[in-house]
Amino acid sequence: MKTPYSLLNLIVAVNFLLVLQASQSLSSNTNDDYDFLDCLIHKSDDPDSISRVIYTPSNSSYTSVLQFSINNLRFTSPTTPKPRFIVTPVRESQIQTLVYCSKKHGIEIRTRSGGHDFEGLSYVSQLPFVILDLINLKAVTVDIQTTTAWVQAGATLGELYYGIAQKSPNLGFPGGVWYALGLGGHVSGGGYGTMRRKYGLAADNVIDAQFINANGKILDRKSMGEDLFWAIRGGGGSSFGIILSWKIKLVPVPETVTVFSVDRTLEQNLTKIIHKWQYVAPKTDKDLDIRVVMFSVINPSTGNRTIRATFETLFLGGINRLLVLMQEEFPELGLTREDCTEVSWIESVVVGSSFTNGEPLEILLNRTAMPKNSFKGKSDFATNPISEDGFEGIWEFYNDKIEAGMALLVLTPYGGKMDEIPESVIPFPHRLGSLYMIEYLVVWDGNETSPHISWIRSLYSYMSSYVSSSPRRAYLNYNDLDLGVGKTYAEAGKTWGSNYFKDNFNRLVKVKTMADPGNFFKHEQSIPTRF
Template sequence: MGVISPHRIQLSLFPIVVLLSLAWSASAANSAHNTFVHCLVNHSEPSHPITSAIFTPTNTSFSSVLQAYIRNLRFNTSTTRKPFLIITALHVSHVQAAIICAQKHNLQMKIRSGGHDYEGVSYVAEVPFFILDMFNLRSIEVDIDTETAWVQAGATLGEVYYRIAEKSKTHGFPAGVCPTVGVGGHISGGGYGNMMRKYGLSVDNVIDAQMVDVQVEILLDRQPQSLNYLKRKSDYVKNPITKESLEGIWKKMIELVDTILYFNPYGGRMAEIPSTATPFPHRAGNLWKVEVADHYINLTRILHKYMTPFVSKNPREAFFNYKDLDLGINHNGKNSYAEGRVYGVEYFKDNFNRLVQIKTKVDPDNFFRNEQSIPTLPNRKN
């Protein structure tokens, strides 16, 4: 048999200690998640039970629900961190319950509409999180007499166009060309499409909205006034690009082989709307928006860098619907405002400060947050 040295005893016990520690951590996490589920059930309306809208990894359909609206395969790998729970809200009360319980249990909530998220911030996180998935809330009510429509956040652009076409052959809505983009995310970032020079952005044609705030109050009645591995970046061109420079850009693209450039012309109605009218600030003075796309992240970054002399400067502007974490990431800690300002001024220019003031007033504890959300003022809790 021999004598086991103290060192051997210590080493032989180490794996056991680690396994016990991991088992205890998993048990604690499961207990916390079960408590969260009970909270959701307790705060849902009896007339609209939430249980059928809750999916955990123990559900056989959990993976299919999670993957159904992951449009970017960069974030659908075996190493991608998964949510511990998905709520496929069926009623506004489910949204309210999610907010109440997430705050009560200090949990990160990600909100997903159509899943067209170039950086995955609507369904990926570095901390334990759950997804509030809006795809079931997709009703569309079109009223041709008033030329208005009520559209829920989970509807897609294609569904909106179809419902309008059912009622009229002469009406439309200025939005994007991709039919599977979710209305909620599209409009919240501005939403551009082929009719923007005549009618402006999608957000310019929104006259009212129903929202649930951090106090779970339903706010209404504002006064009327296909899958790939993707990386995208955006820029704004303010001065004409010379023929020689354009030829240089084409040569660079040929060199990189697989990169794509989209030029979206501005002007018209886009230039008539003040930059302060909505959070979207890129109005008069822009000739067109440039979108750089590629399946290979590094090639996208190379072409984006090459475009530097031809686009806006100080700041180099970007389009919020094309989220780009290369611009900066907010860790939502004590430096939240400073980190948020780095990317915030590129997306929103001078409107960033107004958005921060609004965020500080309506969400002082920074509950609604992600890697590139609007921060609160630095003297407030983050």
């Protein structure tokens, strides 16, 4: 016999109350927590279903669910604030219920898709909060006829790319190289990948979205209006609401692309090679992307520390055309046919995600294949070439001042399509005039932070005379709380607002004021309201 709906509510409520009473960590908040859970149950259209996707600290799965998508181990220490609840919805109506009850009971929502947030803002708060983890909302629906796809926000890039490849070898998407990134945050922050010089950013190729606003309503592009649709494509969706899914435009890719990964060290004339790279990579053919990843290593021949740079490339074409292009424009690298490999586009995604041991395409569906570390990142944009002396100064940091751990410097060239899109088309403003983006990343084991973070801040300070200024620009998806934590329009405008968005910041504030006047969706660097 089917259990009556009212009785089912009572059973679920009693079970939650017993769980909360058994939890010592929540003892001082039991009444508030019970009221919140009671709200979720009574407002839900399926109380039993929603009860199965709510985790409290007393639940045996709470810690594993919390830590599964934390990719920065800096935020796993015992002193890191933990959520009062974690909710992993399986349907959109459960998110609407969560929004209603969180507003009613004054609990912040932190929305997590992939969990690669540099500063942990998607799963850490200093105020009472609940994590909305979208891990179960990961459907990928590809339409070959219209060359579009609907992708839920909890899907990873790897799941998207794999889904596209299952339908067609001649379609792709210009998203990031890190296969485990969640679509929700990646796209809304202006995510980029190896085809940005050909097709622009991921957000440049979004044509519709489903979105839940502060009133719990589900909106699409038409119902949300063009201002809000503009804001969530590069302005950070978590400032305005909850991204449910993106409708993306797929792009053509050739059946065969070429990849290479070539290492050069200081002893192999790296300083002059990297200096020349600055003049070639942003200006060359749109089909060619040459990214540089640099780090300090021990030279096995001498036993001394040196700098090694890996030139990682995707070329949308065959080896023969690539070799001609490289010989004409960048002979200093000394590329040979043996360095190059022709693969399909989806195979290039596997290689680009650092899987180089012949792993099958299905590795892109494995969310746990990559190791986790503690890390701190920062970003810059170079608008003029850095001198050889400037690079020599960088080498000094990597040779003499780096603490235990691993530090990377990643140079990502712009130009091509990035020069053709006006900076006001979406909130991401770093377009024409940017030669390349610089990512600083220091990685270490354990929870100690001081020496590593001090080192990267020192390098960042040294770089100030070589990068953009007034404002010194920064990339939102490499969020950096060192830029400032502004709670008001005035505070944010003087600190991180112009760094991330330049003149687009004021328009974002206007949209925020209209879309979420009560500032319900907020975090340490969220877009503020004007008042």
